Amino acid sequence: MAEVIRRATREGYGDGLCELAEIRPDLLVLDADLSAATKTSVFKKAYPEKHFNCGISEQNMMGVASGLASTGRLVFASSFAMFAAGRAFEIIRNSIAYPRVNVKIGATHGGISVGEDGATHQCCEDVAIMRALPNMTVIVPADYYEAKAAVLAMADFNGPTYLRFGRLAVPMFNNSDYKFELGKGVTVKDGKDITIIASGLMVAEAMDAAQALKEMGIDARVINIHTIKPIDRDIIVKAARETGKIITVEEHSVIGGLGSAVGDVVLEEYPVPVIKIGINDVFGHSGPAKVLLKEFGLSAENIVNVVKANVVRG
Amino acid sequence: MDKKLVRELEIDAAKIRIGIIEGVYNAKCGHPGGALSIADVLAYLYKHRLNVDPGDPDSPARDRMVLSKGHSAPALYAALALRGFFPFETLKTLRQSGSMLEGHPDCNKVPGIDASTGSLGQGFSQACGMALAGKISCDSYKVYTILGDGEIQEGMVWEAAMFASHYKLDNLVAILDNNGLQIDGKLSEVMSPYPIDEKFEAFGWNVITINGHDFSEMEKAFDAAERVVEKPTLIILKTTKGKGVDYMENAVEWHGKAPGEEDYLRAIKQLREHLEELEGGAE
Numbered sequence: 001m002a003e004v005i006r007r008a009t010r011e012g013y014g015d016g017l018c019e020l021a022e023i024r025p026d027l028l029v030l031d032a033d034l035s036a037a038t039k040t041s042v043f044k045k046a047y048p049e050k051h052f053n054c055g056i057s058e059q060n061m062m063g064v065a066s067g068l069a070s071t072g073r074l075v076f077a078s079s080f081a082m083f084a085a086g087r088a089f090e091i092i093r094n095s096i097a098y099p100r101v102n103v104k105i106g107a108t109h110g111g112i113s114v115g116e117d118g119a120t121h122q123c124c125e126d127v128a129i130m131r132a133l134p135n136m137t138v139i140v141p142a143d144y145y146e147a148k149a150a151v152l153a154m155a156d157f158n159g160p161t162y163l164r165f166g167r168l169a170v171p172m173f174n175n176s177d178y179k180f181e182l183g184k185g186v187t188v189k190d191g192k193d194i195t196i197i198a199s200g201l202m203v204a205e206a207m208d209a210a211q212a213l214k215e216m217g218i219d220a221r222v223i224n225i226h227t228i229k230p231i232d233r234d235i236i237v238k239a240a241r242e243t244g245k246i247i248t249v250e251e252h253s254v255i256g257g258l259g260s261a262v263g264d265v266v267l268e269e270y271p272v273p274v275i276k277i278g279i280n281d282v283f284g285h286s287g288p289a290k291v292l293l294k295e296f297g298l299s300a301e302n303i304v305n306v307v308k309a310n311v312v313r314g
Numbered sequence: 315m316d317k318k319l320v321r322e323l324e325i326d327a328a329k330i331r332i333g334i335i336e337g338v339y340n341a342k343c344g345h346p347g348g349a350l351s352i353a354d355v356l357a358y359l360y361k362h363r364l365n366v367d368p369g370d371p372d373s374p375a376r377d378r379m380v381l382s383k384g385h386s387a388p389a390l391y392a393a394l395a396l397r398g399f400f401p402f403e404t405l406k407t408l409r410q411s412g413s414m415l416e417g418h419p420d421c422n423k424v425p426g427i428d429a430s431t432g433s434l435g436q437g438f439s440q441a442c443g444m445a446l447a448g449k450i451s452c453d454s455y456k457v458y459t460i461l462g463d464g465e466i467q468e469g470m471v472w473e474a475a476m477f478a479s480h481y482k483l484d485n486l487v488a489i490l491d492n493n494g495l496q497i498d499g500k501l502s503e504v505m506s507p508y509p510i511d512e513k514f515e516a517f518g519w520n521v522i523t524i525n526g527h528d529f530s531e532m533e534k535a536f537d538a539a540e541r542v543v544e545k546p547t548l549i550i551l552k553t554t555k556g557k558g559v560d561y562m563e564n565a566v567e568w569h570g571k572a573p574g575e576e577d578y579l580r581a582i583k584q585l586r587e588h589l590e591e592l593e594g595g596a597e
Contacts, residue, residue, distance in 0.1 A: 028450070052446070052481070057473035060439045064477065067443020070421075070429065071374065091436055091470070099421050099430040 006169035009200075010108040012147025013165045014039025017076060017106075018046050019148070024155050029106075030065055030077040032058045037167075038078040038108045058083045062091040062103075069101040074154070077103060081110040081164055085126035096160045097133040104154050104161045105130075110140070111251035112279060112296055113168040113201060115289035122284040128256025130162040131229050137161040137182070138229040140250075140258075142203035144172045146226055149180035157182060164200065166251070168289045171204040185232035191221035194311050195239035198249040199225050199258045202277075202298060206249055209303035216304075218311055231261050233269065240270040247275045247306055251298055254278035275310055277303060315530045319362070321592060323529045326357035326396055328589040331558045333392025335585060337408035337415070339578040344409060344417065347568040349389035351493045351553040352460060354527045356393035359458060363536055368398040371425040377455050378444045380429040382437030383462035383491060384418040385570070390427070391415050399426035435468030437461075438488065442478050445486035445546075456540075460489045464496030466507050472517070478546040479518030486546040487539045488519075491526065493555035495566045514548045526551025558585060 017040065021027045027047075033056045035041040044051035054061035058079050065077040077084070084107040085092070096103045107126060114122045130138050137159060141147035147165055154161060173188075188203065189210050198206040203224045210220040221243055223235055239246060246266065248259035259276030266274050279296055293299055330353040338344035360366070364377045381390045388408060395402040400414075407413035414423040418432025428444070431437035441459035448455050465471065478486055490510065498504045507513070511521045520542045524531035532549075539547035555569070556562030559581040573581055 054477060055473075055480075057470070057477070059435075059470040060442070060473035060477055063436050063439020063470070063474065064443035064446065066436075067429070067440035067445075068447045070440065070444060071447040073447060090433060091439070094430070094433045095436045095440055 004171045006171055007144040008167055008169045009141050009144060009147035009165040010039045010167060012141065012144040013106055013108065013151055013163070014042035016148035016151025017043040020152055020155055021047050021050065024074050026073045028052065028068055028073050028075050030054055030061050030075065032056055032061050032079045032083065034079055037080070038106065040078045040106070058088040059091050062088045063095050065103045066095040066099065066101050069103045075103050076106045078106040078108065080121060080123070081107040081126040082121055082123035085129050085162065086123055089129060093133055097135045100135045100159060102158050104163060106163050106165065108165040109167045110164040111166060111200065112284045112292050112298065113166055113251060113289040115167070115292060116286050118286040119283040124253045124279045124284065125256070126164060127228055127252050127258065128260070131256065131261065135160050136229065137227070139227050140164045140199040141226055142200055142224050143170060143174050145174035145176060145178045146180060149178050150226065153180045153182055166201055168201065170201040173204055173207065180226070183227045183230050183232055185235035186224040186226070187221065187235065188224050189220070189222040191219040192243060193219045194245045194247065194307055195221040195223060195243045196247045196249060196303060196307070197223045197225055197236065197239070197258065197262050199228060200251050202249040202251055205298065205300045206303060208300035209307065212300060212304050213307055216308070218307060220307060225258060228258055228261055231265060233265050236262055236265045237269045240266050240272045245273050245310060247277060247303065247310065249277040249298070249303055252278055254280055273310070275306060277306060315533045320529050321595065323357050323361055325589065325592045326361050327354045328585060328592055329396055330357055330389055330392040332582065332585045332589065333395060333402065333405045334388040335559070335573070335578065335581045337388040337391065337405045338572045340406045341409035341572060343572050344388055345385040345570045346388070346572070347495070347555040347562060348383060348462060348491060348493065349386040350557045350559060350562060351526070351555045352386055352389050352491050353558065354529070355460070355489060355532060355551055356389055358529055358532045360393045360397045364458070365455070366397070366426065368426065371399060375453065375455055378428045378441065378457040380437040380441040380444070380457070380459040381419060381431055382441065382459050383434065383465050384431030384437060387417065387419045390419060391424070394424070394426040397426070434462070434465040435470040438471055439474045441486060441488070442474050442483060445478070445483040446481055448485050449481065449483065455485070457486045458489060460491060463490060463492045463494065463501055463507065463510070466490070466510065467505050475514060475517040475519065482544040483546045484543050487536065488546065488548045490548060490550045491553055492550050493553045495555045495564070495569065497569050499566055510550060518545060520545045520547040521550065522547065523550040523552065526553035527557060558588070560584060
C-alpha cells in the first residue's frame, strides 16, 4: 500500500488564505503572536500589508476584527482554539456573533493532538462553546484539502464562522478538486450495519476502522460532518433509518460537540442508539500527539472495538 | 466658540437630558447617572462635530461613534433622535419588548448606532478596528468612542490602548467620562485607575483633560486632536455624574436606578425649566 501523505489542516488554512486573497481583495488577517503556528505566517509572507499582528491580546483582536468587518471587509482572526474560543469567548459572543459581523475565527491547535504542550493548550470544549452561540457557524475540516476548501468557501458566505484546525499532520484522503459544501455531510463510505459519524482528524481513523470492520464482515457507513453547525440533518436521519445505530467520533469532549449535535437530531427525528467516542469529560496531559490519541481512545482500533461491541450481526 | 452655538448646544444637551429621564422613567429601569454626565459631549458631537447623515446612516464615509460605555444608551438614543435619526417620541419605548431601543445599543436595530456595545471594554476595541480600516484604505472618516472611567478597569481596554498607539491610529479619539463613580462606589475606593492621563500617555497616547460640561473647551480639545499625527488622542472629560438633576448629581445610587413618579416629576420639572430659560434667552 502506498505511503499516506500527511499534512496538518492548519497548513490548509494558511494556503487557503493565500488563495482567498486572490478572489477577495478585501481580505484582512489578524493574529495574536502565533502566526508561525497558526500558519497565517504563510499569508503574511504573501500579503504583508493585509496581515496585522495584535500581540498576545486575543480579546482586543476579536473586537478589532468586529470593527474591521463592520466596514465591509472579510476578516479572519487567528489564534489557538483555547485562546480564541476560550479566552476571547465573550468578545466573540457580544462583538461578533450578536452583531452578526463577517468575522471568521481561524482557530488552530484544537483538541488533544496539540500534544506535548499539555492540558492548558488542549482545547476540547471549543466546538461546544461556539455551537451554543446564535448566528455562529462551526466548521471542523478533516484533512488539508478540506481545510483549504472550507477557507475558500468563506468567500461566498457572510456571517460569523468558527473554523477549527489541527496541529498534527493527518492523512490527506481528499484531493485538490475537493468541493466544500457548507452544511452538507459527506458519505465517505457507504454501509448498512452501522454508521460512524466523525469530524476532523477522526474521519481518517473512522475510514481505517471501516476497512478493518469490513474484513470482519461488518459493513459500516462512514460520514464526515465538517459543518457541525448548521448540521446536515438529512444525512443523519437517513443513517439512523438505514443502519439503526450511530457511533460518533470526535477529537473533542463528548459534552456538547459533534456527538451531542448528532444526538439532538436523532432524538428529535428518529431515535436510535448513539454511542459517543470523544474526550470523556477529562483534561488531557503532555505527550506525543499520536500516543495521546491512542490513550484517549481516538483511534481506528478503539472505533473497531466499540463497533464490535454494539453490532449484533444478523 | 460663538455664543449662539454655545446656546444651541446647551439647548440640545437639555433636550438629551429630558430624553434620558423620559426613557428611563418609562422603562422603570436603566442607567441615568452616567447618561446625564455625557449629555453635553453627545450634544456637541452630534450637532457640531460628527459627519453623519440621518438620511444615509450607513454611508461608508461617515464618522463613527461607538458608545463603549453602552449602558449610557439613553443619552445616545436621545442625541440620535435630536439629530433626526428617528422620532424623539421613540425614546419612551426604551427597554420595552419589541422596541428597537434595547437596554444596550444594537447596531442592527437602530439607525445611527455604529456598534453593539454594553459589555464593557468591547466598544473600544471595535472602534480601533474601524480606525484601522480607515487607515488601510486612506479614508478620511474619524472614529470616536466614549468610555466610562470605571470601564477602564477592564483589562482589554489596555490591550486596545496598546493596539491603537502601535498602529498609530490618529483618526481615533477616545473620550473618557471621568465622573469618578461606578456602581459600587467611588472609583478610588473600588479599584483606582488613577492616574488615568499618565497611564494613557505611557501607552503612547496624546491626552487632553477638560471640563466635560464646557463646550468651548470641547471645541479646543477636539480641534487639537485633529492636529495630532501618528498618535491616538484621549480626551478626559471631568464630569459630574447625574449632571442636570440636582438629587442625582454625584449620587452613586443613581448609576443604575430609575426614578419613581415623584422623583421623575421633580427631575423633569428642573430640566424643562432649564430648557425654557435657555430657549427664552436664545431669542
